[in-house]
Amino acid sequence: xxxxxxxxxxxxxxxxxxxxxxxxxxxxxxxxxxxxxxxxxxxxxxxxxxxxxxxxxxxxxxxxxxxxxxxxxxxxxxxxxxxxxxxxxxxxxxxxxxxxxxxxxxxxxxxxxxxxxxxxxxxxxxxxxxxxxxxxxxxxxxxxxxxxxxxxxxxxxxxxxxxxxxxxxxxxxxxxxxxxxxxxxxxxxxxxxxxxxxxxxxxxxxxxxxxxxxxxxxxxxxxxxxxxxxxxxxxxxxxxxxxxxxxxxxxxxxxxxxxxxxxxxxxxxxxxxxxxxxxxxxxxxxxxxxxxxxxxxxxxxxxxxxxxxxxxxxxxxxxxxx
Amino acid sequence: xxxxxxxxxxxxxxxxxxxxxxxxxxxxxxxxxxxxxxxxxxxxxxxxxxxxxxxxxxxxxxxxxxxxxxxxxxxxxxxxxxxxxxxxxxxxxxxxxxxxxxxxxxxxxxxxxxxxxxxxxxxxxxxxxxxxxxxxxxxxxxxxxxxxxxxxxxxxxxxxxxxxxxxxxxxxxxxxxxxxxxxxxxxxxxxxxxxxxxxxxxxxxxxxxxxxxxxxxxxxxxxxxxxxxxxxxxxxxxxxxxxxxxx
Amino acid sequence: xxxxxxxxxxxxxxxxxxxxxxxxxxxxxxxxxxxxxxxxxxxxxxxxxxxxxxxxxxxxxxxxxxxxxxxxxxxxxxxxxxxxxxxxxxxxxxxxxxxxxxxxxxxxxxxxxxxxxxxxxxxxxxxxxxxxxxxxxxxxxxxxxxxxxxxxxxxxxxxxxxxxxxxxxxxxxxxxxxxxxxxxxxxxxxxxxxxxxxxxxxxxxxxxxxxxxxxxxxxxxxxxxxxxxxxxxxxxxxxxxxxxxxxxxxxxxxxxxxxxxxxxxxxxxxxxxxxxxxxxxxxxxxxxxxxxxxxxxxxxxxxxxxxxxxxxxxxxxxxxxxxxxxx
Numbered sequence: 001x002x003x004x005x006x007x008x009x010x011x012x013x014x015x016x017x018x019x020x021x022x023x024x025x026x027x028x029x030x031x032x033x034x035x036x037x038x039x040x041x042x043x044x045x046x047x048x049x050x051x052x053x054x055x056x057x058x059x060x061x062x063x064x065x066x067x068x069x070x071x072x073x074x075x076x077x078x079x080x081x082x083x084x085x086x087x088x089x090x091x092x093x094x095x096x097x098x099x100x101x102x103x104x105x106x107x108x109x110x111x112x113x114x115x116x117x118x119x120x121x122x123x124x125x126x127x128x129x130x131x132x133x134x135x136x137x138x139x140x141x142x143x144x145x146x147x148x149x150x151x152x153x154x155x156x157x158x159x160x161x162x163x164x165x166x167x168x169x170x171x172x173x174x175x176x177x178x179x180x181x182x183x184x185x186x187x188x189x190x191x192x193x194x195x196x197x198x199x200x201x202x203x204x205x206x207x208x209x210x211x212x213x214x215x216x217x218x219x220x221x222x223x224x225x226x227x228x229x230x231x232x233x234x235x236x237x238x239x240x241x242x243x244x245x246x247x248x249x250x251x252x253x254x255x256x257x258x259x260x261x262x263x264x265x266x267x268x269x270x271x272x273x274x275x276x277x278x279x280x281x282x283x284x285x286x287x288x289x290x291x292x293x294x295x296x297x298x299x300x301x302x303x304x305x306x307x308x309x310x311x312x313x314x315x316x317x318x319x320x321x322x
Numbered sequence: 323x324x325x326x327x328x329x330x331x332x333x334x335x336x337x338x339x340x341x342x343x344x345x346x347x348x349x350x351x352x353x354x355x356x357x358x359x360x361x362x363x364x365x366x367x368x369x370x371x372x373x374x375x376x377x378x379x380x381x382x383x384x385x386x387x388x389x390x391x392x393x394x395x396x397x398x399x400x401x402x403x404x405x406x407x408x409x410x411x412x413x414x415x416x417x418x419x420x421x422x423x424x425x426x427x428x429x430x431x432x433x434x435x436x437x438x439x440x441x442x443x444x445x446x447x448x449x450x451x452x453x454x455x456x457x458x459x460x461x462x463x464x465x466x467x468x469x470x471x472x473x474x475x476x477x478x479x480x481x482x483x484x485x486x487x488x489x490x491x492x493x494x495x496x497x498x499x500x501x502x503x504x505x506x507x508x509x510x511x512x513x514x515x516x517x518x519x520x521x522x523x524x525x526x527x528x529x530x531x532x533x534x535x536x537x538x539x540x541x542x543x544x545x546x547x548x549x550x551x552x553x554x555x556x557x558x559x560x561x562x563x564x565x566x567x568x569x
Numbered sequence: 570x571x572x573x574x575x576x577x578x579x580x581x582x583x584x585x586x587x588x589x590x591x592x593x594x595x596x597x598x599x600x601x602x603x604x605x606x607x608x609x610x611x612x613x614x615x616x617x618x619x620x621x622x623x624x625x626x627x628x629x630x631x632x633x634x635x636x637x638x639x640x641x642x643x644x645x646x647x648x649x650x651x652x653x654x655x656x657x658x659x660x661x662x663x664x665x666x667x668x669x670x671x672x673x674x675x676x677x678x679x680x681x682x683x684x685x686x687x688x689x690x691x692x693x694x695x696x697x698x699x700x701x702x703x704x705x706x707x708x709x710x711x712x713x714x715x716x717x718x719x720x721x722x723x724x725x726x727x728x729x730x731x732x733x734x735x736x737x738x739x740x741x742x743x744x745x746x747x748x749x750x751x752x753x754x755x756x757x758x759x760x761x762x763x764x765x766x767x768x769x770x771x772x773x774x775x776x777x778x779x780x781x782x783x784x785x786x787x788x789x790x791x792x793x794x795x796x797x798x799x800x801x802x803x804x805x806x807x808x809x810x811x812x813x814x815x816x817x818x819x820x821x822x823x824x825x826x827x828x829x830x831x832x833x834x835x836x837x838x839x840x841x842x843x844x845x846x847x848x849x850x851x852x853x854x855x856x857x858x859x860x861x862x863x864x865x866x867x868x869x870x871x872x873x874x875x876x877x878x879x880x881x882x883x884x885x886x887x888x889x890x891x892x893x894x895x896x
Contacts, residue, residue: 018399026415140551142501144508145543148528152536163532218674225628225669226689226740227662236688240679259407266509267528281410282511284418293411300402316724317678 008308012301017068019297023290024067076291081283086291090273095175096166097272100264101257103192108199109250115200116207117242120215121234135201143260147194147267154190162187164269191268195261199253206249211242244315251307255300328537341537344530349538352523353545359519360549363430364500367437368492371499374438375445376488380476382446383453390450397443405440409502412436413511426514433512437499444491452484493557497550504546520546575646576603577780578627578748582640583650585622585804589634594851597622598804599640601878606747609771609781611795611812613788613827615848619804620784624750626650627782628667629657644748663693666741666779668770670753672733676725682709682736683721686743693744708739711776712769731762738770742777749774752784767794788831792816797884800824803848803859810884820886822864858889866890 051057055066070076076086119128155163167183169176178184214220215238223233262274269275273292280288327333328341328349335342340349382390400408413436420428456462457480465475506512507521508528515526520542527539585597597619604610612620625631627642629649642650649660661667669675677685686705690696696704702721709717712735725733734754741749754770755763771794774781783795791798792812799809800821808821819825826844846863849855855862861871870889878885879892 022399026411026418137551140554141547142504142508142550144505144524145547148524148531148539148543152531152540156531156534156536218669218671219677221630222667222669222675222737222740223677223685224630224658225661225667226692227658227660227744228688228692229658232688232692237677237680241677256404259404262406262410263505263509278410278509278511281414281417281509284414286418289411289414296403296407315679316681317726 004312005309008305012305015301016294016297019294020068020071021064023071023293024064026286026290026293071291071294076294077287079280079285079288081280081285081288086287089276089288090291090295091174092176093271093273093276095177096270097258097261097265097274099178100188100191100195100261100270100272101254103188104194104196104199104257104261104264105250105254107192107196108203111196112200112203113207113243113246116204117211117234117239119204119208120211120242123212131204135204138197138201143194143198144263144267146197147190147264150190150194151267161189163190166271191264191270194267195257195264198260199257202253203246203250207242207246210245211238214238214241217241244311247310247314248307251303251310252300255296255303258296258299340541343527343538344535349541352518353520353542356518356520356523356542357545357549359430359513359517360500360503360521360546363433363437363503363519364496364553367434367441367499367503368496370434370438371442371495372445372488372492375442376449376481378442379446379449379484380453380480383450384457384472384476384480386454393446394450397447400440400443405498406502406505409436409440409506410509410511412439413506417511426516429513429517433503433506436506437502440502441495441499444495445488448487448491449484452487453480456480456483490557490561493553493560497553497557500546500550500553520549577606577608577645578604578782579643580623580627580640581643583623583626583637583642584639585619585626585631585635586638587635591852593638595638596635596804596851597626600799600801600804600806601640602799602806602809604748604780604782607775607778607780608797609774609783609795611791611798612782612784612801613786613791613798614801615786617848617851618801620801621752623801624667624752624782624784627748628661628665628750629654630661659693662689662741662746663744664746664748666744666746666749668734668737668741668749668751668754671757672730672737673757675737676733678725681722681724682728686721686736686740689740690743704743705739708743709736712736712739712773714739730758731766734758734762734766735769738766738773742773742779745777745779747779748782749779750782750784753786754783755790756785756787763790764793770794788816788827800827803854804851805859805887806878806885807860807888808884808886809878810881810886814883820881820891821860821888822866822890823860826863858887 055063058066074087076090078084079086079089082089115131119125119131122128151163154161162183165187166178167185167187168181169178169184170180178188215234220233220238223237228236258273261270261272262278264270265272265274266278273295276288277292279285280292326335326338326342328339331341338348338350340353342348343352378393382393413432416432416435417425420432425432453476462475462479465479470479503512503519504521504524507519508525510525513519513522515522518526523542524539524546527535527542530538580600580602582599582601583597584595584599586593586595600619600623602610612623614620622631622635626637627644627649629652631637637650640650641648644660644665649657652660676682680688683702683705686708687698687701690701690704691698694701694704706717706721709721714720714732714735720728725736728736738754741751749770751770755766758766767790770781773779783791785791795812797810798812798815799806800815800823801807802823808815808819808824810820815824816828819828823844826842829842830844844863849859849862855872856875857873858864858867858871858876861867864871868889870892874889876887876889876892878887881891
């Protein structure tokens with residue numbers, strides 16, 4: 001078990017180094033950042049001073065080492081556009097994105113898993129067919145169109161829910177949460193639904209496919225042949241084995257939801273990292289972009305590890321082998 | 323009042339079937355022009371990605387070794403991130419490399435570039451694995467024995483035999499390319515409002531949403547959905563038509 | 570046959586068909602047999618002959634698109650093929666147990682052996698958790714699991730294949746059913762373990778007074794274990810009778826072919842005969858006797874009409890060859 005964790009840790013560090021290299025090499029794709037940070041008429045001395053301050057006069061290997069050591073401490077330099085430390089800007093935006101993704105994931109799971117189970121247990125039911133058709137259409141509609149439709153119906157026409165921002169937030173230490181106020185929760189509904197809706201269809205189809213597979217397996221048939229109740233067979237025996245692979249996919253989807261939050265945050269002007277990133281892309285603000293990339297990669301790697309560890313906790317076959 | 327509602331609604335003008343926006347521009351014509359750009363970006367990037375993917379896949383699969391390892395590690399890294407993030411990053415870097423005043427005029431090229439770089443990997447993966455299978459077939463040995471050069475073997479013998487799955491991926495990817503283009507334009511890093519695609523139209527129309535001017539955003543959105551659905555259905559049909567086993 | 574007046578199980582003219590896009594396919598066609606309490610009936614035939622389906626139908630676990638379209642199944646005098654799903658569920662495990670082919674996949678990997686046993690016991694018997702656990706340990710001991718007090722809390726993957734099949738037998742018998750349907754219980758096991766498991770199955774069923782329907786394609790297994798044997802071909806029972814009788818003196822040409830294809834020590838036969846051709850597919854069953862295209866002794870009648878089961882010594886045979894003989 002410990003050997004396994006160590007091996008995974010080393011792998012993760014290697015992946016992160018590769019991502020750091022990509023993030024770092026982004027800097028060399030664009031022209032001299034000094035030009036984009038200083039006004040046109042800046043003097044040569046000013047330019048030189050800034051260059052030294054940014055460490056651009058050093059050899060590439062030294063620059064990369066500095067980049068990595070900085071990144072490990074959460075330092076990604078100064079934003080070209082805002083002239084503020086990137087770490088500060090990200091820390092401000094991080095809670096908004098994580099709360100959005102969390103709410104969307106909970107929404108997707110609460111809706112997707114029961115829908116998938118239902119569809120698997122009643123494969124010929126009318127409701128199951130309806131769910132299948134809806135999920136097929138759902139996959140063809142771009143998420144931002146979903147968001148716009150949600151705003152049009154629930155904000156413009158019905159005027160039930162706010163369509164932009166986070167509402168009032170409460171500060172807990174450095175973390176600002178929207179979970180504790182009514183306006184914060186109301187603001188969260190539409191963005192979370194938009195971000196979660198695509199995942200709902202995905203999770204539903206996944207749970208349905210997995211569960212139908214498990215229901216056909218020998219141990220489920222044997223459980224039925226022993227006269228166990230449908231409840232015990234479907235939920236005691238089949239569901240547990242269904243959720244094993246679902247955990248993996250949902251875990252991995254959590255990472256891509258952080259990326260998809262970029263679109264949601266743009267539609268709803270949600271003040272999260274995605275909005276920060278999209279602004280950075282349109283202004284070619286490389287430090288912010290590279291910080292975002294490293295952070296998202298870190299989340300991906302972390303989620304991967306957690307999913308693997310969860311497997312150890314759940315599956316008795318693994319915990320004994322190690 | 324320069325803005326008008328769709329022709330059938332109250333205050334509509336029969337000359338403007340789907341209404342006009344705040345500047346009095348006809349929504350239907352904007353959609354027609356926008357679809358043209360969306361389709362063009364989609365088609366061109368699919369063809370380019372296919373070309374790159376095929377070449378890389380053939381070379382990796384046929385020669386193996388270091389070349390193969392190099393390209394496949396790149397593919398692994400790219401496939402481990404969501405497509406939209408990769409496309410955003412590449413277009414961000416491309417824009418960073420260009421001077422600001424060129425951003426609008428080069429938007430089309432940047433988009434095609436970003437989508438191409440994001441999507442070639444799938445073709446390369448598929449072509450590579452089929453090539454590795456074909457490489458050990460008798461007809462390839464025969465071609466080697468009569469002394470044909472590797473690149474001649476690759477393109478005139480192996481390529482025709484691995485094209486089936488490539489075409490299937492291409493149809494699926496056409497829908498995806500249209501979606502990526504629309505998403506990037508919607509996010510404001512794609513086509514500029516002066517030369518709008520469907521995504522740009524939706525972005526611009528979205529700003530009017532609160533004044534109750536729903537038709538400026540809804541019709542381009544529906545067009546986009548219809549376009550993607552149509553391409554997806556076409557892909558399904560083509561996949562069945564190309565696969566004799568399914569008949 | 571040591572039968573009392575009412576048989577434990579009585580199957581009459583049972584037919585199972587599958588509704589497919591191209592119309593119904595009949596996989597089991599009008600089979601009839603009885604089973605006495607405590608008796609072991611072997612069911613033998615090639616794959617696709619319908620022997621497993623018959624077992625599945627008796628346990629009421631036939632899944633769509635398959636269904637019973639004719640005939641009836643009586644268990645302890647009561648008709649069970651028309652029972653509701655819930656009534657049938659109460660019967661399964663409690664009165665009719667089942668053993669599946671592959672012990673490696675028959676157990677839920679995420680539950681301990683004990684959890685699965687206790688759950689089954691408490692579903693059918695009114696026992697408190699402590700008593701159920703005690704009963705589970707007793708059963709594990711009885712099927713020959715060493716140190717059952719410790720093993721009960723282990724997961725299936727911690728058991729070997731043979732040990733797992735012992736657990737499966739314990740699971741099938743832990744609520745004292747009077748009939749066990751064992752579908753190829755040893756096919757997936759090592760040859761060295763097969764005999765042990767068969768002996769165990771035989772002993773357990775004898776000790777607990779359970780009758781067995783032993784489904785297998787292995788005539789050797791039948792010869793060693795069963796009291797009577799039913800030979801199936803293309804969804805029909807072609808011959809049924811006491812094992813010694815059928816093995817020593819097979820009547821039906823198909824049974825004869827089966828017997829000649831089994832290697833026997835000291836029989837002096839140099840070559841094994843094989844039956845030419847293959848069992849017909851359900852989609853194109855020949856008219857008359859389904860076996861006639863492969864039958865060395867077929868004549869005109871065989872191609873025209875389907876043979877009815879004729880009573881012969883201790884059993885029945887469905888073959889036109891014996892049409893004229895006295896029973």
